[in-house]
Amino acid sequence: MSEVARGCQPNAQRDNKNLMQRCVHHVFYFGLSGEIFSEQIRRTLLVNLFSIVGIVFTFPLGIAALYRSNTWLALVLLCFAFIFCINQFYLRRTRNHEICANIIIYPLYFLMLYLVFTGGVNGTGYVWIFCVPAVSLFIQGIKRGVIEMVIFTLLLIVILYFLASVYGFAFHYDEDLRFRVIASFIVVFFLSTIYEYSMSRFNKALHESSKQLKELAETDPLTQLLNRRGMQQRLEEAEGAELRLVLIDVDYFKNINDQYGHDCGDFILRSLARLIQKELPEGAWLSRWGGEEFLLALNDAYLGQAIEVSEKIRQAIEGYDFNYDEQKIRITASFGIVPLGTDHPLALALKAADSLLYKAKDAGRNNICV
Numbered sequence: 001m002s003e004v005a006r007g008c009q010p011n012a013q014r015d016n017k018n019l020m021q022r023c024v025h026h027v028f029y030f031g032l033s034g035e036i037f038s039e040q041i042r043r044t045l046l047v048n049l050f051s052i053v054g055i056v057f058t059f060p061l062g063i064a065a066l067y068r069s070n071t072w073l074a075l076v077l078l079c080f081a082f083i084f085c086i087n088q089f090y091l092r093r094t095r096n097h098e099i100c101a102n103i104i105i106y107p108l109y110f111l112m113l114y115l116v117f118t119g120g121v122n123g124t125g126y127v128w129i130f131c132v133p134a135v136s137l138f139i140q141g142i143k144r145g146v147i148e149m150v151i152f153t154l155l156l157i158v159i160l161y162f163l164a165s166v167y168g169f170a171f172h173y174d175e176d177l178r179f180r181v182i183a184s185f186i187v188v189f190f191l192s193t194i195y196e197y198s199m200s201r202f203n204k205a206l207h208e209s210s211k212q213l214k215e216l217a218e219t220d221p222l223t224q225l226l227n228r229r230g231m232q233q234r235l236e237e238a239e240g241a242e243l244r245l246v247l248i249d250v251d252y253f254k255n256i257n258d259q260y261g262h263d264c265g266d267f268i269l270r271s272l273a274r275l276i277q278k279e280l281p282e283g284a285w286l287s288r289w290g291g292e293e294f295l296l297a298l299n300d301a302y303l304g305q306a307i308e309v310s311e312k313i314r315q316a317i318e319g320y321d322f323n324y325d326e327q328k329i330r331i332t333a334s335f336g337i338v339p340l341g342t343d344h345p346l347a348l349a350l351k352a353a354d355s356l357l358y359k360a361k362d363a364g365r366n367n368i369c370v
């Protein structure tokens with residue numbers, strides 16, 4: 001569809017699509033949003049889906065069992081439908097997917113073992129157990145899921161091979177059938193484990209590489225400090241906190257490039273980044289804001305000390321010999337200090353810092369303007 005045609009899409013149609021998306025978001029994700037594929041969102045979605053599937057299957061099957069006068073089975077199934085419903089409400093209210101996962105998985109194990117033990121309807125109870133490995137590994141993760149599935153398999157063997165002969169009311173399985181049930185269950189368990197293992201490795205690799213990409217996107221390659229984007233992101237995340245911003249600009253840097261060459265300029269920027277870092281108090285963020293400009297953010301513990309910190313940095317720069325190609329180079333820098341907080345939004349604070357810097361330059365450079 002062309003851009004023009006898309007632009008002409010009737011409003012009602014677009015509204016319906018948005019409404020659908022909002023409904024899906026509300027019903028399946030409980031309105032959770034944020035980082036795509038975050039573990040919290042993924043787990044909540046999975047637990048929610050399994051809970052819905054649980055209700056959708058156990059409730060009608062419970063009613064069907066009641067209709068057939070299979071009272072015990074009906075009671076058990078309806079009980080489970082009730083537990084899954086409660087789980088839905090609890091998950092919706094608390095978003096605690098860990099507790100809700102346990103509310104799903106342990107009753108599910110019990111229900112499956114009960115169906116195998118009693119045979120369910122006409123000895124077909126065992127057909128449901130093949131969904132258990134997938135659900136268990138999805139919900140519990142690879143390590144816990146495998147341990148629980150090994151225990152579940154052992155319990156299955158005990159029920160199929162031993163309990164039936166002890167309890168008269170247990171369903172008696174034919175020799176061939178019980179062997180095949182166990183063997184095919186182990187195959188499903190094995191395949192589900194391989195699938196979950198490869199998925200978790202893939203997710204881990206994806207997570208690692210997206211972390212590396214994020215770091216790369218937020219790091220200045222020359223100085224290895226935060227770049228402008230990284231700093232801006234941190235400042236936006238700290239919205240509302242009281243901070244002090246210090247904009248630092250090297251004086252007459254163009255002359256350095258012209259006199260000693262661009263490589264020397266780069267060397268000085270790298271050394272300067274390390275020099276400033278040494279003078280920083282704990283928890284301060286330093287970034288390369290642009291060419292020969294650095295932006296420093298001091299948190300509320302150092303609000304009153306922004307001038308002292310800046311003065312220390314200024315003196316350190318002024319007194320430092322940058323040794324390049326057996327030449328000692330001296331530089332100075334100018335500083336602009338501004339507050340950042342609820343009364344001083346980022347854009348305005350940066351503008352103010354910029355004009356203070358100009359003032360500092362106008363006043364002869366190598367000084368601090370507040």
Ligand SMILES: Nc1nc2c(ncn2[C@@H]2O[C@H](COP(=O)(O)OP(=O)(O)OP(=O)(O)O)[C@@H](O)[C@H]2O)c(=O)[nH]1
Nearest residue numbers: 250251252253254255257262263265266291292361
């Ligand atoms: N070597 C090097 N130079 C850079 C880099 N980024 C910016 N510059 C140079 O920094 C210089 C900045 O020059 P100006 O903006 O005129 O400022 P200045 O010479 O420092 O003068 P004042 O700021 O007024 O004291 C320019 O020559 C840029 O080419 C860089 O990554 N490496």
